[in-house]
Amino acid sequence: MVKAGIILYEHTEPVGWAATDSFIFTAFSPPASLPPHTFTIYISYDNTGPEHRTVLLANSGAVVAEGSRVTIDKSKLDASNLLGKLPEEERHSYEIWYGVTILPHYGTIVVGERNLTREKPNFSQFILNKYGITYVHDDSETTSDIFHFDVWLNHKGKPTQRPQDTDLMVSESFNITVTPVNDQPPFFKTQAPGLRVVKGDSVALGPENLQVEDLDTLPEDIHYTVISKPKNGFLALEGSLNESTVTFTQADVNAGKVYFVQDGHPTSGIFYFSVTDGFHHPLYKLFNLEVDNVTITVVNNTGLSLVQGQTTVTLTLQHLAAVTNKKNMTIKYHVTSPPSHGRLMIMDEVAICFDQDDLRLGKVSYHMTDLSSSQDSFELALLTAESNLTNQEVNITVKPLIHLGDHVRIADGVPVKLRKDVLDATELASISASDPIFEIIIPPKHGKLVKAAYGLGGPSQAVQSFSFTDIEQGRVAIEEHINFTAIYDNATAVRQNVTANVLNDSFVFLLKATNVQPAKGEFVYVVLPYDPKTGKHIIAETPVQPTRNPSVDRMPDAVSSMNHPSHTHPTTRPHRIPPKTRSRHRWGNHTRSRSTISTAPKSTLGKHDEPPRNPPVRVESLPRPASDPLLIILPFLACLLLIVILVVLTLVFRHRREKRAQPAMIPDIPENSGEDIIPHSPYLGQPERSLTVPSVVVTPLTPRCPVNPVLEAMHSAALVPAMAPPDSPLLLCTWTPVDHASTHQCSPATPTLRQNQYWV
CATH class of the missing domain: 2.60.40.10 (Immunoglobulins)
Incomplete structure (x- = not known):
């Protein structure tokens, strides 16, 4: 019986808020038995459960018809058991009060002749016991309502207020069930019921195709009846698409269980139906069925x-x-x-x-x-x-199998070299074992591609094609010519970076290599303004369109096309050049020059405003012709002067070499001075007489004084004129050796020259 759950305990005697009860039992199964045991029962209003959800003596809720009223009395709401929390001798000094904390949403609570409000939400158990309170429904299409309240013990003679001790207060809610009244007729929410269906297809009807609402009727109670069937198909319920149906509910439509099965005829159709809630007169309507042909769409x-x-x-x-x-x-x-x-x-x-x-x-x-x-x-x-x-x-x-630089910036008016870090066809050159060729299909809109010419001061020439080797050697450049002043109509603002912007430009190329397909590509870059007066480039922070790279770009942050010098690898970090060494782009400078572009113009108005920081742009440009004629003439004059100096030095060196060679070229004079020395001189050859040079006959003043110091000093100089052919018409003086005796006859003094006589 215990296992069957038919043994119950019923509380009959009134007690306070809580009490304890017990009984003593024993159990036996012959011949064994148990000693007596006590079974304790704890009785309290706090012992709530599924069958008793409130701690109050009564809180059963109320049922009211839609738009009606109901009285709530002691049988529905009673909290008098709260007095059991007090000693019995104190209970007569307290009374029970209710305070509504949340008013009902779809009705009103009336106490006597007044409505409960947030300002006056209280009523007592005494009013419930003697008169009761009334809930009035607002006639809305609702099925339930609720209000929340607090109930507490208040000392008689004192103002009604909630106690500080929460043990003497209970918070609960009162549920109200609203019985709907069918006083509203159904109505169509879809004004033009219809459906589009593909020929031969089956489509489910939904609320967007057919929907009738009734505020006081559930969708399961709204019934449809097909009066005239369609001519191009039939209606069917889910699970029985082969069987036609003529009745269904709004709940079936809402769940997508009603299908229209098109029989394959291309014509449209209709069906006529009625709908009712079972209480009001039915509604009649036409349902349109439009048939679409089967179509194919490329997505x-x-x-x-x-x-x-x-x-x-x-x-x-x-x-x-x-x-x-x-x-x-x-x-x-x-x-x-x-x-x-x-x-x-x-x-x-x-x-x-x-x-x-x-x-x-x-x-x-x-x-x-x-x-x-x-x-x-x-x-x-x-x-x-x-x-x-x-x-x-x-x-x-x-x-194209090429890696293009992203966010490449080109300075306006300066030929900027295209380096390997922005046009890298290394992989293509490797797999094709050739030098890839770039053919320009569409040139830049605002500039041109040029190739550096060899030679001093040689101008750059526009090209229609170039090779990857030209890129590696830094011989190809982009030269942009954009009139930013005309575009923005304010040259001063452009210099001060007030309204300066950048423009996008690009060129389309065809990349060719041996044993691979040609491919088209486009190189996109940004053109920066350039101020020729200050020699600075102006950068404005403007979104840059990424270069359209057909292949995977391995240059994630190529700031400019000059980030690396010609002798470095694209992955090598370039050396930073101080601003003082900024080179000028003239003919006289054939070395690659880089200039750091300043992006922070100085403010001259009021306080010093720190300009926005922009990344520096390195520009590596080709030599270009100068606009000043002096810079062309001066190098030419310098070259001419250098040539003259070289010619003079050459003549001087030749003259010195000839003077040093003369003593070695003349053989020693033999003792017999009368002997002809010309045949024994293999270096001089046969002398010739010049008609433009006058002949001089030298007559010695003292022919027999060979020890004369003047003659001795001129001995070497007189040897060369003496070398003449035997048949010469000139009178030659033959120098012969003298004896010692004749030496005493010669005057030791230098002979005196007469008038108009000169030593030769």
Whole structure:
């Protein structure tokens, strides 16, 4: 019996708020038995549970009809058991008061002749016991309401207020159930019920197609009846799409359980129906059924792309995809025009027809066989059982295998070299074992590409093509010419960086290499204003469009095209050059020059405003012709002076060499001075007489005095004129050796020259 749960304890004697009860029992099973045991029962109003959810003596709630009123009395709400918390001798000094903390939402509580408000929310248990309170519903289409209250013990004779001791106060809520009254007729929420359906398809009706509302009737109680069936299909319930139905509810429509099954006829149709809530007169309406033909829509046709050197690519749904407006429809792709420079393959066979599953599984691929073109294409026709879509072209593009610099900045008016860090075709040169060639298809809009010419002062020449080796050697540059002053119509503001902006420019090129496909690419850069008066470049913070790089860019932050000198690798950090060493771009300077561009103009108005910090731009430019003629003439004069100095030095050195060679060229004079010395001189050759040089006959004053010091000093000089051929008409003086005796006859003094006589 205990296990069956039929043994109960019933509390009959009145007690306070809490009490204790017990009984003594024993248990036995012959021949064994238990000694007596005491079973204790704790009695309290706090012992709430599923069958008793309140601590009050009564809190059962109330039921009221929609738009009516109900009285709440002691039988529905009683808190007199709170007095059990006090000693019995004190209970007569207290009374029970209620205070409504949250008023009902859809009704009003009336106490006597007044309505409870937030300012006056209190009533007592005495009023409930003698008169009761009234709940008045506001006739809204609601099914429930509730109000919350506090109940406490208040000392008689004292103002009514909540106690500080929460043990003497209880907080609960009172539930009110509203019985709806069917006083509202149903009405159509969809003014024009209808449905569009694809030919031969089945579509579920929803609230957006058909919806009737009744404020006091549930959707399950709103019934539809088909009076006239449609001519192009039938209505059916979910799970029985092959069986026609003529009755359903609004709940079925809301749950998507009502279907219209189109029978394949292309014509539209209608059906006539009625709807009622079972209490008011039914409503009648027409439901329109419009039929659409099966159509195919291409939702994805991005084309294919190959990188230079790549000849195969897989065609997937990410490149080509189509859908139809009919469910469970298979789409076939038929190749109507094959590729011109390759072929489509499914596995190892040429693809003529394939479907969505082949694209989803990646079975279709394109193979380029002709490497002379930078693009290809093929045409498709998309077919279903009931429709088709033709002339769908899929483009195939070859992307250049090049790494382009991002956010490249070019100074205006200065030829700026293109370095390897912004146009890097190293990988292409490696796989093709050749020097890639850049052919300019579309030149820059505001400038041109130039190549440095060799020689002193040689001007740069515009080019239509260049090689990757030219890039590596720093021979290719961009020269922009933009009239920023005309654009912004304020030269002073441009210099002070007030309204200066930057402009985007680009050029399109065709990149070629041996044994790979050519590919088109575009190099995008930003042109910075340049002030020729101050020699500074002006930078304005303007969003820069990224360079359109067909391949993966490995230069994430190429600030400018001159971040690295010509002899460094792109990954090598360049040495910073102080501003004092900024070079001028003239003919006389054929070295690569870099100038750090200042981006912080000074403020001259009021306090010194710190300008916004902009990253410096390094400019490496080619030599360019100067605008000052003196800078052309002065180098020319310097070169001419240098040539003159070289000629003079050459003549001086030759003269000195000849003087040093003369003693060695003349042989020693023999003792017999009368002997001819010319045949014994192999260096001088046969002398010739010059008609322009006068001949001089030298007559010695004392021919027999060879020891004369004057003659002795002129002995060497007189030897060369004495060398003449034997048949010379000149009278030559032959110097012969003298004896010692004759020496005493000669005058030791130097002979005196007569008038008009000179030593020769």
